[in-house]
Amino acid sequence: MNLKLSPKLSQKIAYTALAIATMIVILPVLTVIIIIIKNGWSALSWEFLTTMPKDGMRAGGILPAILGTLAIVSCAICVTLPVGVFAAIYLNEYAKDNLLTRIIKLAIVNLAGVPSVVYGLFGLGIFVMMMGFGVSIIAGALTLSIMELPVIITTARGALNSVPYSFREASWSLGVSKWQTIRRVVLPNALPGIMTGAILSISRISGETAPILFTAAAFYVPHLPQSMFDQVMALPYHLYIISTQIPNMPKNIIFGTALVLLLMVLSMSLFAIVARLYFRKKRKW
Amino acid sequence: MNGKIIDYIIEKIIFLCGIIAIIFVVLIFGFLLKEGFAFFKEYGVVNFVFGKYWYPSSDPASYGVLALIIGSLLVTVGAAIIAVPLGIMTALFIAELAPKGIKDILKSIVELMAAIPSVVLGFVGMVTLVPLVRSILDIPTGLTAFSGSIVLAFMAMPTIVSISEDAIRSVPWQYKEGAYALGATKWQTIRRVVLKAAMPGIIAAVMLGIGRVIGETMAVLMVTGNAAAIPDSIFDPVRTLTATIAAEMGETVKGGLHYKALFSIGLVLFLITFSINFIADLFLNKNKKNC
Amino acid sequence: MVDKIKVENLNCFYSGKKVLKNLNITVKKNEILSIIGPSNSGKTSFLRTLNRMNDMNVNFSREGNIFLDDKNIFDMNPEKLRTRIGMLFAMPIPLPMSIYDNIAYAPRVLGLKNKKNMDEVVEQSLKDASLWDEVKDRLDSSAIKMSGGQQQRLCIARILAIEPEVILFDEPCSGLDPISTAKVEEAMLKLKEKYTIVLVTNNVKQASRVGTRTAFFLMGELIEVDKTRNIFLTPKNKKTEDYITGRFG
Numbered sequence: 001m002n003l004k005l006s007p008k009l010s011q012k013i014a015y016t017a018l019a020i021a022t023m024i025v026i027l028p029v030l031t032v033i034i035i036i037i038k039n040g041w042s043a044l045s046w047e048f049l050t051t052m053p054k055d056g057m058r059a060g061g062i063l064p065a066i067l068g069t070l071a072i073v074s075c076a077i078c079v080t081l082p083v084g085v086f087a088a089i090y091l092n093e094y095a096k097d098n099l100l101t102r103i104i105k106l107a108i109v110n111l112a113g114v115p116s117v118v119y120g121l122f123g124l125g126i127f128v129m130m131m132g133f134g135v136s137i138i139a140g141a142l143t144l145s146i147m148e149l150p151v152i153i154t155t156a157r158g159a160l161n162s163v164p165y166s167f168r169e170a171s172w173s174l175g176v177s178k179w180q181t182i183r184r185v186v187l188p189n190a191l192p193g194i195m196t197g198a199i200l201s202i203s204r205i206s207g208e209t210a211p212i213l214f215t216a217a218a219f220y221v222p223h224l225p226q227s228m229f230d231q232v233m234a235l236p237y238h239l240y241i242i243s244t245q246i247p248n249m250p251k252n253i254i255f256g257t258a259l260v261l262l263l264m265v266l267s268m269s270l271f272a273i274v275a276r277l278y279f280r281k282k283r284k285w
Numbered sequence: 286m287n288g289k290i291i292d293y294i295i296e297k298i299i300f301l302c303g304i305i306a307i308i309f310v311v312l313i314f315g316f317l318l319k320e321g322f323a324f325f326k327e328y329g330v331v332n333f334v335f336g337k338y339w340y341p342s343s344d345p346a347s348y349g350v351l352a353l354i355i356g357s358l359l360v361t362v363g364a365a366i367i368a369v370p371l372g373i374m375t376a377l378f379i380a381e382l383a384p385k386g387i388k389d390i391l392k393s394i395v396e397l398m399a400a401i402p403s404v405v406l407g408f409v410g411m412v413t414l415v416p417l418v419r420s421i422l423d424i425p426t427g428l429t430a431f432s433g434s435i436v437l438a439f440m441a442m443p444t445i446v447s448i449s450e451d452a453i454r455s456v457p458w459q460y461k462e463g464a465y466a467l468g469a470t471k472w473q474t475i476r477r478v479v480l481k482a483a484m485p486g487i488i489a490a491v492m493l494g495i496g497r498v499i500g501e502t503m504a505v506l507m508v509t510g511n512a513a514a515i516p517d518s519i520f521d522p523v524r525t526l527t528a529t530i531a532a533e534m535g536e537t538v539k540g541g542l543h544y545k546a547l548f549s550i551g552l553v554l555f556l557i558t559f560s561i562n563f564i565a566d567l568f569l570n571k572n573k574k575n576c
Numbered sequence: 577m578v579d580k581i582k583v584e585n586l587n588c589f590y591s592g593k594k595v596l597k598n599l600n601i602t603v604k605k606n607e608i609l610s611i612i613g614p615s616n617s618g619k620t621s622f623l624r625t626l627n628r629m630n631d632m633n634v635n636f637s638r639e640g641n642i643f644l645d646d647k648n649i650f651d652m653n654p655e656k657l658r659t660r661i662g663m664l665f666a667m668p669i670p671l672p673m674s675i676y677d678n679i680a681y682a683p684r685v686l687g688l689k690n691k692k693n694m695d696e697v698v699e700q701s702l703k704d705a706s707l708w709d710e711v712k713d714r715l716d717s718s719a720i721k722m723s724g725g726q727q728q729r730l731c732i733a734r735i736l737a738i739e740p741e742v743i744l745f746d747e748p749c750s751g752l753d754p755i756s757t758a759k760v761e762e763a764m765l766k767l768k769e770k771y772t773i774v775l776v777t778n779n780v781k782q783a784s785r786v787g788t789r790t791a792f793f794l795m796g797e798l799i800e801v802d803k804t805r806n807i808f809l810t811p812k813n814k815k816t817e818d819y820i821t822g823r824f825g
Contacts, residue, residue, distance in 0.1 A: 011472035018382060021374035022391065025442055029398045032409050083302050090303025094296070096634045100304070106566065107306040113493070113562035114313065114555060115500025117527045121534075121551040122313045125320065129539060146309055153306065170669040170731075172632060174682035174738055175659030179292045184685060185671060200400075207402025210502040210527070214534050236404045236503075243408045244507060251412075258405050269400040273393050 033266075036258050043256025057220065057242055058249060062257055064224055068137075068232030069264075071225055072216055073206050075141030076148065081198055083145075084152030091153070092160040093182055112150035116210040119147045123215040138228040140216020144205045151201055159193025160186060192279040196272040203268035207261060209236040219245075235261045317555055320548035324348075327542060333549060339513040339524075341533065341543045348546040350553065352515045356430065356523035357499060360509060363434025363519055364441055364498045369491050371438075372445030376490075379446070380453040381475055392447070399443035407507030410436040415508055422520060428510030430523040436504045441494035448493060452486020452572050453479060486572035492565035496558050502527040526550050577604040580742060580772045581626065586640035588621055588630070595621045597796045599640070603742070608764065608773040610787030610804065612780055614819070618796040619776040623744045626774065627661040628654045644742070659686065662735035666747040668727035670719035675711050678719045678730055682738045697737050705733035706763050725756025732763060743767065745775040749782065761786050780820050784808050792816045 005013070047061055054060030095101040123143030133139040163186050171181040209217075217237035225232045239257045242249050325333065328348055336349020379391050414435060419427030456479050464474040480487075510522025511532060530547050537544040581603040588596035596618045603609050611619045621630070630636040631654055642649045649657050659682075671678055679698045680688075688694055698715070702708040707729040711722075719730055728748060735743055745764070749757040764773060764786055777783055783790050784804060791801035792815075800813045811817040 007470045007473060011470050014472045014476070015382060018374050018378040021371050022378040022383075025371055025375045025439075025446065026391070026394055028439055029394060029401070032401065032406065035409055035413065036405070083305060086299050086302035087305055090299045094299060095303065104304060104306055106563070107310040109566045110310055110559050110562050111306055113496045113500070113558045115502065115527055115558055117500070117502040117530050118313070118317070118551045118554050118558075121530065121548055122316055124534070125316050125548070126312070149309070150306065166665070166667070166669045167671060169629065169632075169665065170671060171681075173627065173629060173658055173663040173665075174734065175655045175657075176682055176685050177288075177292055177655050178632075179295050180288075180685050184681070189672060203400050207400070207404065209402070209404045210531055213531055236402050239408060240404050240503060240507070243411065254408070258408055261402060262405055265400050265402060266397060269397055270393075273396055277389065 033262065036255060036262055039252065040255035040257075040259030043252040044259060048256060049260070052222070053220070057238075057246060058253070062235070062238060062260065064221055065233040065235045065238040065257070066260065067224055068217075068221075069206055069235040071137050071232060072140045072144065072212060072234060073202055075137060075228070076144040076205055077198060077202050079142065080145035080148045080152055080201070084149050085156045085194060087149070087153045088156035088160055089182060092157050093178070093186070108150045108153055111146075112154070114147075116147060116208055117213070119143055119211040120213050120215060122146070123211060128215055133229060135214070135216060135218070135231045136229045137216055137225060137232055140212040140232075140234075143211045143215045144208060147208070147211055148201050148205050151204070152197060155197025155200070156190070156194050159190040159197065162193060163189045192275070196276040196279070199268050199272040199275075203265045203272070206268070207236050207265045209234075209240055212237060235264070314555060317548055317552040320545045321552040324542065324545035324549045328546070333546075337515060339529065341546065346543065348542075348549075350526070350550060352513055353524055353526050353529055353550065354553070355515055356509070356513075357525040357527070359430045359516060359519055359523055360433040360437060360505060360525055361495060361498050363430060364437035365491070365495055367434060367438035368441040368445055368494060368498075372442050372490070372494065373449055373487060375442075376446045376449035376453055376487075377475065377480075380450045381471075381479065392450070395443050395446050398439070399447075403440060403501060403503040404507075406436055406440065407504035410504060410508045424520055426510060426522060428508060428522050430509055430516060430519045430521060433505045433509040433523070433525075434519070436508055437498045437501055440501055440504060441498045444497050445490050445494040448490035448569075449483070449487045452483040452490065455486070455572070456482040483572070485568045489565040489568035489572065492561050492568070496561040496565070499561070500527060500554065500558055502531050506531050526554050577607065579603070580605040580645065581774075582643040582646075584641045584643070586622075586625065586638065586642065588618070588625055588638045589636070590621075590633070591635040592637075595796050596625070596638075599798055601791060601798055601801060603772060603774055604789075605772055606768060606770075607788035608768050608775055608786050609801075610783035610790045611774065611776045611793055612778075612783045612790060612819070613793035613799075615778070616795075617793040619793050620746055621796075622793070623663070623746050623774065623776050626742075626744055627658050627663050629658075629663065659738045660740050661742040661744060662738060662740035663744040664728070664731055664735060664746060664748050666750050668724060668731050668751070670722065670727050670730055672718070672720055674716045675719045675722070675730060676715040679734050679737045682734065686738065701733040701737040702730075704736050704763075704767070705729045706759065706766075707733055723756075725752050725759060728752065728756070728760055729763065732760075732767075736767075740771065742772045742774065745773065745777075747777055748775075750778065757782075780822075792819060794819070 049061060049066065050063050051061035052063060091104065120143065123139055127133050127139035127142050128135055167185050168181055171185050212234055216232060217234045218231035219241060221231060221233050239261060242257060243254050333348055333350055335351055336347055337351050338347045338349045339352055340347045379388055383391055410432060415427035415432050418429065418432050460478050460482055461474050464478045505525050506528040509525065509528065511524045511528060512522040513524045516523045530550055534547055537547065579602045583599055583601045586596055586599040587594060613619055624630045625638060626642065628649065644660065671681060676698055679701050680694050683694065683697055699708060702711065707726060710726060719727065722730060749760055752760065761782065767773060775786065787804040789801060790804040790807040792799045794815055800807065800811060800816045807816065808820060811820065
């Protein structure tokens with residue numbers, strides 16, 4: 001290996017390698033999306049979205065799974081958003097630089113790293129068994145809300161932190177208290193950032209299967225969810241079931257289900273990403 | 286005066302929410318520990334950790350976690366070998382080479398990648414990758430650790446790319462300026478100055494990505510074949526820690542030995558990811574201080 | 577003249593580092609007390625202690641007392657104190673809302689609900705800050721879009737709306753051009769009739785133009801305070817003379 005490349009040439013080679021690596025990373029994403037759209041498109045219809053499954057789920061629609069996922073996810077975000085935003089307010093506006101704060105930050109980092117299936121175990125132990133909610137919307141929603149808490153806290157903190165400190169000072173100097181300043185100046189200006197973070201979170205937990213596996217999801221329920229304490233079908237779990245547990249499942253229904261889930265998740269993410277770029281450009285300060 | 290009281294109450298609530306993360310970490314750990322200890326008392330820690338066989342339904346049942354740990358390890362190492370170099374190279378490309386408009390698009394795609402549900406990736410892997418692996422390698426089944434590694438590599442990618450990219454971007458421009466002033470080309474600067482300065486952040490990114498892979502459940506459950514035996518090679522079917530919990534919890538008697546055994550696996554997972562995240566956080570803080 | 581503010585043996589620290597050393601000074605009613613001195617002499621720290629803005633900084637601590645009308649400010653509610661001692665910052669900080677809402681912001685939070693009264697407060701405050709004629713037709717437009725000089729006068733109007741007794745100016749003209757500066761100084765002289773003013777400035781000439789009395793700070797110590805005329809014509813301390821004649825700083 002005595003061969004010494006000129007700096008110019010080695011730069012060229014390196015750049016090409018980096019570009020190829022990026023392609024290798026990006027292409028499979030697009031491929032996955034294209035495969036699902038191509039194979040699932042034919043199953044997609046108004047009927048598919050709005051009717052109950054038939055023939056042991058080998059025909060009919062996926063309405064109960066869609067509604068189940070919507071129910072679980074909306075309950076989860078209603079719990080986790082206020083708690084997460086308050087926690088972010090504590091960390092960004094009130095916390096002093098001391099041991100407690102360091103422990104809180106460490107706890108958030110670790111909570112973010114706990115595997116989703118372990119959240120499922122925890123939810124099963126606490127909400128399903130100990131609190132006696134049973135396998136239900138509420139148990140699944142609470143499990144998901146704990147799982148999403150660190151993400152919400154982190155994005156909300158970023159949004160609060162992007163509001164200039166001088167706005168707070170201007171408000172305090174007028175005799176306005178710390179909480180009133182947060183409520184009337186800091187929060188309104190952090191709101192776009194918090195909301196895009198929340199939408200990304202909703203999109204993420206819509207696709208989660210492991211945490212609801214033993215806390216909320218049912219193989220098949222012949223009716224639509226009636227109350228918070230019902231077991232429900234859920235879209236990601238339904239996809240898992242029909243793609244692994246049911247023999248002779250028509251391929252296009254599986255792909256159709258995957259497509260609906262993917263569209264739900266990606267459209268929300270895309271919306272949030274675009275909104276964030278928009279607000280960043282439009283920012284007033 | 287009324288406003289004062291409301292301020293006071295709200296600030297108390299804010300504090301409570303502030304420490305809630307600690308409460309949950311302690312609760313989760315405590316809960317896993319409680320069930321885990323009950324299991325260890327009945328079955329023995331040594332039998333659990335060093336037992337080679339996981340046969341919960343045979344009589345007497347055996348709950349040896351070793352095969353599962355090896356399964357998880359094998360899949361994870363495979364995924365890391367694929368994801369780490371590709372991820373770092375992509376991060377470099379996005380941070381240093383891509384023009385502004387393309388940069389935003391690439392970053393958005395990486396973020397969208399993170400949003401694709403693992404069950405969807407598992408399904409697509411099952412119907413495309415698994416048959417491909419089987420026919421190319423000419424092995425009896427495509428449901429192998431190798432297939433799992435490929436799918437998981439792409440699930441680790443968004444974490445590795447976005448956190449590395451952050452670290453690379455936060456290298457102060459003075460460092461680069463200095464290298465350019467000495468006549469270095471852009472690539473020499475990237476390789477010798479930027480990569481070095483961003484290294485703690487990149488290490489953290491890799492660790493967090495690996496943490497994600499170890500904890501990933503649905504995709505591995507669907508593509509690795511779920512054979513609870515110690516594999517001979519990466520082209521054998523394996524079963525991971527996470528997949529075992531997901532696959533078996535439904536059949537257990539709540540509160541029984543099998544149920545508790547699965548919680549013990551949860552405890553093992555919790556401890557692994559806890560250490561990984563703890564160390565990654567140290568590196569991330571070091572990165573902040575560097576810059 | 578009556579003492580409005582009396583500072584007794586004040587020592588201030590940031591992270592344990594002393595930035596104000598055993599300070600004793602008074603501010604008299606309806607005067608403009610100018611504080612001059614090189615940067616890092618403790619001028620701004622002093623100002624931020626007067627309205628307890630430093631309380632918001634976790635690294636800050638202090639010893640000694642400050643009296644406002646003979647009552648110790650450290651025994652008062654800090655929010656209440658700040659409605660009595662308003663503060664104008666070096667850079668204008670309009671809040672990202674309309675001109676009207678900027679003025680109405682504090683009165684609204686502090687309990688003024690009546691819309692008609694609010695309109696009067698906004699108009700009067702803008703008039704007192706010599707801004708009314710320029711903005712009366714666009715009260716609903718964003719305050720961020722105003723020019724720097726207008727923004728700084730808006731900030732003055734915002735303070736006037738809470739009807740303070742004392743106004744602290746922290747280098748209010750450092751970012752402004754000469755014409756805008758003249759307008760702010762004019763406003764200051766007008767305000768002196770109703771309010772007590774403490775002005776921190778890096779601009780020695782500004783102190784000589786508007787100050788009733790002038791104090792010279794150096795390295796956290798009060799070197800000299802006297803009628804502005806005396807400070808500039810017959811300073812007692814050599815260091816004061818060196819500073820105002822531009823020999824250092």
